[in-house]
Amino acid sequence: MKINYKTISSFLIYIVSVGALTISDFIVVGKFSPEGVSEWAFYKSVIFVFGGMCVLGFDQLLLREIDYYEQFKKQFFIQSTLISFIISCFLFLYVKDALKSLFCFFILFFYANFMFEAGYWRGKKELLLSQLNTNLWKIIILFLLGFFIYFKETYEVFYIYLYSLMLAFFCLYLINSKLKDRKCLEEKPLNKEQRIKYFLIGFYFFIHSFSLVIANYGEQFIINIYGxxxxxxxxxxxxxxxxxxxxxxxxxxxxxxxxxxxxxxxxxxxxxxxxxxxxxxxxxxxxxxxxxxxxxxxxxxxxxxxxxxxxxxxxxxxxxxxxxxxxxxxxxxxxxxxxxxxxxxxxxxxxxxxxxxxxxxxxxxxxxxxxxxxxxxxxxxxxxxxxxxxxxxxxxxxxxxxxxxx
Structure with a gap:
């Protein structure tokens, strides 16, 4: 029987990363006050709900049309930057802190970028690299959570999330830049009709993704907004x-x-x-x-x-x-x-x-x-x-x- 080492490796990364985030949640539930648990849940919902919105369905579109990666990337960068900025301004009404609001922009953009690059590698059937892009920050957050709990007398949940995504972004930028085959990234031209078609398909995927993340994490955001x-x-x-x-x-x-x-x-x-x-x-x-x-x-x-x-x-x-x-x-x-x-x-x-x-x-x-x-x-x-x-x-x-x- 042929052993698929890439599939096994991707499975191990998935187990470790999702296990790390799950263990982090278990630690928070066991060690944090109800207010701390609520804050942890709120920022987690912000990342998945609004970070997922900023992807705009491009991750799913890449699974179907990987040959247009370079064209999609330009469009993704412009749209995700704009939407991340708008949402971070909206979040200012809740966090009431200009610096945190600015950092929310980077959190959302980093997460959206992870999902976009994961869609690229998934479209290339490189499940190992796709899992790494999707989940590296979840591994980092467990270590940072442990560090803050055991070595810091005071800490804010927000910065645990921020530092985790920031570290993951820089690590993945280096990895993706090194491993992408530049010969396979030549631009395929898109005419106006194709652009409209793929924009609409991406929008439909976005609606499905938005509905999904609201179903998964939206309740925590709304409950916390109401205090x-x-x-x-x-x-x-x-x-x-x-x-x-x-x-x-x-x-x-x-x-x-x-x-x-x-x-x-x-x-x-x-x-x-x-x-x-x-x-x-x-x-x-x-x-x-x-x-x-x-x-x-x-x-x-x-x-x-x-x-x-x-x-x-x-x-x-x-x-x-x-x-x-x-x-x-x-x-x-x-x-x-x-x-x-x-x-x-x-x-x-x-x-x-x-x-x-x-x-x-x-x-x-x-x-x-x-x-x-x-x-x-x-x-x-x-x-x-x-x-x-x-x-x-x-x-x-x-x-x-x-x-x-x-």
């Missing part, structure tokens, strides 16, 4: 304990299957349903194992977190929804034609707009059951995303393999 740090801390702690390890494992499966599905010559609905069934089963098993592990170790490491049965059940169902979304989202990105991407992005935009509106309305209500209502709202949003993605994947694969009879 409810207690709710933020509880929800972040439960998601960290009962979801993070499961989603890390399923996330790598999705990452690995992206190029594999793309180059699968006879991929059809039967294969799609087979993969989805296996991923769902693996997800359920991992959810149960994770819950047992948390039950065993919580008395030793998380005595300060009270067990809430209803919240636990809701978090498990939320985790399952997130597992079920991984593969249809991947297949829509690979097989979706422009029309399907346009329509699915439109419905995703409606869903995420409704989600944000209801979330903000809920935060103003001061309901005593708010923590449960927030998770229920998150579940409803994920169910909408699952339905939309599955529907358009079905339509695309039926067109691709018309002889399939269901």
């Amino acid at each position: 409810n740090k207690a709710i933020s801390s509880v929800i972040f702690s439960y998601i960290t304990l009962y979801s993070s390890l499961v989603l890390a494992a399923i996330g790598f499966i999705g990452f690995y299957l992206g190029p594999k599905v793309r180059y699968y010559k006879n991929f059809n609905l039967r294969v799609y349903y087979k993969y989805q069934s296996v991923i769902s089963l693996v997800g359920v098993v991992l959810i149960l194992i994770n819950s047992v592990m948390v039950y065993i170790f919580s008395p030793y490491f998380y005595k300060n977190i009270d067990f809430d049965l209803l919240l636990w059940i809701l978090i498990l169902f939320l985790t399952l929804c997130r597992v079920l979304y991984v593969f249809p989202s991947l297949c829509l990105g690979v097989f979706g034609d422009e029309k399907s991407l346009k329509k699915s992005s439109f419905y995703s935009l409606i869903a995420v707009s409704g989600y944000i509106f209801l979330f903000m309305f809920l935060m103003k209500s001061n309901n005593q059951y708010m923590r449960y209502l927030i998770i229920l709202l998150m579940i409803m949003h994920w169910l909408c995303k699952i339905f939309v993605s599955n529907y358009y994947v079905y339509k695309c694969l039926v067109k691709r393999v018309p002889e399939y009879e269901g």
Whole structure:
């Protein structure tokens, strides 16, 4: 049997990096005050939500059209710089610190650049380098967190994130510059029609990505904007304990299957349903194992977190929804034609707009059951995303393999 060392190496980097960020979250939940946990969750949501916005779907576009990397890079640099600046100005209203607002610009730009370069390497089927670009900062943040906790009497969560992304940016700049084959980076001209086409496809990917990061991290940003740090801390702690390890494992499966599905010559609905069934089963098993592990170790490491049965059940169902979304989202990105991407992005935009509106309305209500209502709202949003993605994947694969009879 031939051993694919690149795949194994990329898997190890993924395990180490996602494990590092997950361990960082576990440390924060165990050692920080509720206010500290809330602040950690807020800046994490800023990076993933707004940094993800600044990518503008170019990472997904590169998976399909890698030959236009140089053309896309120029457009990405201009657009991501502008959007990072606008968002950092908006964040000033929350952080109320001009220097932090300026640093937010660099944080967002660095993260967007990581994802763009990761898309390049993924399009080249260099999964090892793609993982390194995506996840190096997550490894660095664990070491910096440990340093600040054990060697500094006072520290700010914001600067742990800033220094992590800054160090990762300079390291990756050197690595990417060294390893890129300049002969393969010759510009392919894009005419006006192609520019418009790829801009629209990138925009549709952006809507899907924005909807996804809002579903994953948006609740922490909105909760903190409304100043409810207690709710933020509880929800972040439960998601960290009962979801993070499961989603890390399923996330790598999705990452690995992206190029594999793309180059699968006879991929059809039967294969799609087979993969989805296996991923769902693996997800359920991992959810149960994770819950047992948390039950065993919580008395030793998380005595300060009270067990809430209803919240636990809701978090498990939320985790399952997130597992079920991984593969249809991947297949829509690979097989979706422009029309399907346009329509699915439109419905995703409606869903995420409704989600944000209801979330903000809920935060103003001061309901005593708010923590449960927030998770229920998150579940409803994920169910909408699952339905939309599955529907358009079905339509695309039926067109691709018309002889399939269901």
